[in-house]
Amino acid sequence: MDYKAVYQEWLHNDFFNEEIKADLEAIKHDEAEIQDRFYKVLEFGTAGLRGKLGAGTNRMNIYMVGKAAQALANTIIDHGPEAVSRGIAISYDVRYKSKEFAELTCSIMAANGIKSYIYKGIRPTPMCSYAIRALNCISGVMITASHNPQAYNGYKAYWEEGSQILDDIANQIAAHMDAIERFEDVKQIPFEEALASGLTSYIDDSIEEAYKKEVLGLTINDTDIDKSVRVVYTPLNGVGNLPVREVLKRRGFDHVFVVPEQEMPDPDFTTVGYPNPEVPKAFAYSERLGQEVGADILIATDPDCDRVALEVRAADGSYVFLNGNKIGALLSYYIFSQRHARHNLPDNPVLVKSIVTGDLSKAIAAKYGIETVETLTGFKNICGKANDYDITKEKTYVFGYEESIGFCYGTFVRDKDAVSASMMVVEMAAYYKQRGQSLLDVLQDIYKEFGYYNERQVALELEGVEGQKRIARIMEDFRNKPIEHAGAMSLKTIVDFKDGYLDFPKQNCLKYYFDDGSWYALRPSGTEPKIKLYIYTIGETEADSIAKLDAIESACQAKMDSVS
Numbered sequence: 001m002d003y004k005a006v007y008q009e010w011l012h013n014d015f016f017n018e019e020i021k022a023d024l025e026a027i028k029h030d031e032a033e034i035q036d037r038f039y040k041v042l043e044f045g046t047a048g049l050r051g052k053l054g055a056g057t058n059r060m061n062i063y064m065v066g067k068a069a070q071a072l073a074n075t076i077i078d079h080g081p082e083a084v085s086r087g088i089a090i091s092y093d094v095r096y097k098s099k100e101f102a103e104l105t106c107s108i109m110a111a112n113g114i115k116s117y118i119y120k121g122i123r124p125t126p127m128c129s130y131a132i133r134a135l136n137c138i139s140g141v142m143i144t145a146s147h148n149p150q151a152y153n154g155y156k157a158y159w160e161e162g163s164q165i166l167d168d169i170a171n172q173i174a175a176h177m178d179a180i181e182r183f184e185d186v187k188q189i190p191f192e193e194a195l196a197s198g199l200t201s202y203i204d205d206s207i208e209e210a211y212k213k214e215v216l217g218l219t220i221n222d223t224d225i226d227k228s229v230r231v232v233y234t235p236l237n238g239v240g241n242l243p244v245r246e247v248l249k250r251r252g253f254d255h256v257f258v259v260p261e262q263e264m265p266d267p268d269f270t271t272v273g274y275p276n277p278e279v280p281k282a283f284a285y286s287e288r289l290g291q292e293v294g295a296d297i298l299i300a301t302d303p304d305c306d307r308v309a310l311e312v313r314a315a316d317g318s319y320v321f322l323n324g325n326k327i328g329a330l331l332s333y334y335i336f337s338q339r340h341a342r343h344n345l346p347d348n349p350v351l352v353k354s355i356v357t358g359d360l361s362k363a364i365a366a367k368y369g370i371e372t373v374e375t376l377t378g379f380k381n382i383c384g385k386a387n388d389y390d391i392t393k394e395k396t397y398v399f400g401y402e403e404s405i406g407f408c409y410g411t412f413v414r415d416k417d418a419v420s421a422s423m424m425v426v427e428m429a430a431y432y433k434q435r436g437q438s439l440l441d442v443l444q445d446i447y448k449e450f451g452y453y454n455e456r457q458v459a460l461e462l463e464g465v466e467g468q469k470r471i472a473r474i475m476e477d478f479r480n481k482p483i484e485h486a487g488a489m490s491l492k493t494i495v496d497f498k499d500g501y502l503d504f505p506k507q508n509c510l511k512y513y514f515d516d517g518s519w520y521a522l523r524p525s526g527t528e529p530k531i532k533l534y535i536y537t538i539g540e541t542e543a544d545s546i547a548k549l550d551a552i553e554s555a556c557q558a559k560m561d562s563v564s
Contacts, residue, residue, distance in 0.1 A: 003038035006057060010038075015184055016055075016063065023055035036464055044068055044174040046165055046380055050145055050154035050527050053097055060097070060153045062104055066186040068155055069105045069141075071176035073112040073187075075169065076138055083138040086160075087115030089203065091128035092143035093239050093304045094265035095153050098122075101143045103191040110194035111187035117203045122239045122265060124305035126417035129162040130211045131203055133412070136160075144304040147276035148528065150268050161387045162414035164380035167505060208243075214412040215247050215420045220338045225430040227252045232286045232295040233422070234259040236275045237266035238303030243419050253426055257293050259285045269303070277302050277309035278405055280321040286311070287319050297429045297439065301418040307405040308418040310425055312439045320440060324405040325358040325455045327425070330439055331407060332361040333446055334428045335399055336368040345370070345398070352385045352400035354378070355497070355504075355511065356521045356534040360453040361401075364446070370398065376497070376507050378526070379406055383414040403455070403534065451538050454545035456553060458533040459525070460560060471524050471531045474563045478510055478522055483559060487551030489514035520552050531560075 010016065011024050027033045037056025042049050042064055049068055051060045076083050088109060092102040102118060109116040117135055119127065125142050132140040140158035148154070157165045157173065165173070180186065194200035231248070233256055235241040241263055248256050261271045262285055269275040272282050277300035286298040290313070298311040298319060310327050311319040322330075332351060339345045351365040354377045362372040375381035379400070386397035390411075401407040406416030409424055432442050447453070462470050479498075484491050493513040500506050509523035518537040525532055535552045539545030 001038075001040065003035050006038045007034050010055065013183075020055045020061060020063070039465055044071065044170060044177050045526070046167060046170045046378070047526055048154060048156040048165075050148070050152065052151045053153055060101075060155070062097075062100065063183045065101045065104060065155055066108060066183065066188065067177050067180050068173070069108040070112070070180055070186040071173045072139065072141070072157060073109055073114055074176040075172045076114055077112065078172065079138065084114050086136055086138040087117060089128060089131035089135055089137045089140040090116055090118040090143075091123045091125070091131070091141075092119075093125075094122050094237065094267050095143075095145060095150070095303070096267045097153055098143040101153065101155065102141070104188070105141050105143075106194050106200040107188045107191050108186060110197060110199035111189045113199070116194070116200045118200060119203050123208075124239050124243055124417075124419055125156070126306055126413045126415055126419060127208065127211055127243075129158060129413045129415040130214070131207055132158055132160065133162040133414070134207050134210060135203075142304070146304050146306070146527070147274070147278070147302040149274050154527075158415075161383075161390075163383045163387060164378070164415065166380055166384065211412075212243070212247060212250070214410070215423060216250060218410050218420055218424065219251070219427065220335065220342075221427060221431050222251070224434060225427065226434040227430055228255055229253065229297070229426065229430040229433050230255045230257070230293060230295045231426055231429075232257050232259065232290045232293065232298045234262045234283075234286050234298075234300045235305065236272055236277065236282060236300055236303060237262050237264065237269050238275065238301065238305060239265070240301035240305035240418060240422075241265075244301060244305065244422050247419055247423050248426060251423060251427070253430070257289055257295065259289050261285055275303050277307065278324070280311075282309070283311050283319065283321065290319060291317070296433060297425070299422055299425060301422060305418045306416045308407070308421045308425065309405050310439075314438075314440060322439070322443075323455065323457075324401070324403040325360065325453075326443060327405065328353070328357065328401040328403070328407065329360040329364060329446060329453075330428065330443060331401070331409070331421075331424060332364045332399060333442070334431070335409065335424070336365060336370055339398075340368040346396035348395045349398045350385070350389070350395045352382045352397060354382065354402040355509065356523070356532075357401065357403040358453055358455050358536050359538075360446070360450060363450040371395065376504050376509070377402060377523070379408065379414075379416045383408060386411050386414060403457070447542070452540065452542050452545045454537050454539070454542070454549055456535045456549045458535070458553060458557070459530045460533075461528070461530045463529045467529050470563065474531055474560055475508060475510070475522065475524065477559065477563050482512060483555045486514065486555040487548060489516055489518055489548065489551065491515075516548075518548050518552065520556060522556070533560075
């Protein structure tokens with residue numbers, strides 16, 4: 001598309017409000033900024049929309065969000081009167097424009113004769129998933145950009161199971177969005193009018209209470225655990241503060257200390273900048289408070305409270321960051337071993353994990369007679385298995401996770417859930433503290449029993465048009481000229497998910513297996529301008545596994561650097 005022409009169309013469109021016009025005027029001498037905002041249209045995919053806030057076709061603003069909401073409304077209408085009558089559930093996070101985009105969605109749904117239910121304030125993403133199921137909605141929308149920097153926002157769409165949409169629904173919405181030629185064609189009534197008409201309603205408090213009771217119902221051990229376990233919690237200025245604290249309080253964990261600087265909602269994420277708990281520096285404030293109060297563990301949830309990260313106090317008093325693979329292995333070990341001992345695992349139990357998540361949990365699951373099923377990345381696929389099993393009854397979903405600190409225990413929510421995961425992490429820490437062990441001790445026991453699994457993730461950030469082109473060139477270089485050797489390891493098998501693999505939908509992801517069982521995967525991020533490298537090794541000792549990580553990373557980094 002001719003970005004200059006589209007910019008001029010926007011600049012001279014009297015339909016746009018003063019905020020958008022001022023934003024467009026401010027960049028009129030910045031050619032690179034104009035190109036970045038108008039060289040493409042935000043595409044509606046399975047992750048919905050995500051982008052920087054601002055004026056432009058490649059930005060999140062009321063006009064692009066309005067088109068997306070109208071496209072979703074048209075898709076619901078396509079599914080017939082019963083779908084229209086069931087309506088949609090809507091939630092939003094702390095970010096700039098989140099409430100505005102949520103209320104805009106209600107206004108557009110109402111103008112199209114579709115019922116909408118919206119929470120009265122900020123809520124975690126899993127509560128959106130829960131509301132869809134509890135209210136028997138056909139769809140749902142969560143306004144969030146998860147852990148992206150403050151300049152971003154997003155529009156996540158869900159379908160009736162409470163899971164994020166898959167390709168079939170995403171393609172229908174995208175087609176409708178493409179067909180809306182003029183922003184003026186988006187139907188809309190004022191939000192207050194939508195409320196007065198009854199087509200928009202606030203979600204009753206009983207739904208939130210029912211969700212919390214479901215979370216509490218996941219409890220495995222409520223006695224014979226040390227409830228004096230000391231926990232520092234940070235919501236990173238997001239939505240997790242109230243629900244996480246309330247659930248922990250109702251469990252009787254009374255030594256929970258919240259980082260005061262990161263307690264209240266802050267759309268600027270002033271204390272952390274990049275509010276991603278996957279990054280250890282997000283724990284800086286938590287570590288300081290942890291030292292003051294003698295915390296056993298530190299937990300951090302991301303801004304929309306669907307992911308949780310963990311640090312554990314070591315013997316020397318320092319805090320050790322555990323990535324998503326290690327947390328997932330610990331939770332798998334705790335849940336499976338405890339439920340196996342109680343003889344309350346379901347028939348045909350299944351652990352579900354993504355193709356770029358480590359294999360330690362698979363070894364743990366096998367010990368307890370639990371099958372491991374792999375999916376493409378994203379909880380739309382992980383919880384998609386739970387949806388499938390609802391229909392086929394062949395297997396029973398028990399626990400699902402992926403390396404990017406997303407966890408889903410139970411099936412009442414069909415997305416990753418940091419409220420329930422936080423509770424289970426604290427319960428797990430309390431259980432082992434009662435037995436004189438830290439979670440680091442437990443992890444070492446797991447390694448001794450199952451092998452020294454290790455992992456590393458490397459992300460190369462490449463923004464803008466040229467960045468996207470370089471990411472594509474890197475993928476093709478790895479695809480056409482794979483690395484044959486890394487250290488003493490030799491390439492054994494290649495899986496190109498772009499060609500299709502098993503029954504997986506096609507995805508631009510490459511996976512390379514070495515002859516010792518180590519492997520790495522490479523894929524472009526679905527939500528950020530990055531290419532991600534995932535490296536996994538297994539060694540006879542921890543040092544052996546780390547040496548293998550170094551060898552694979554060195555070979556891959558050199559190859560990426562060689563692609564200009």
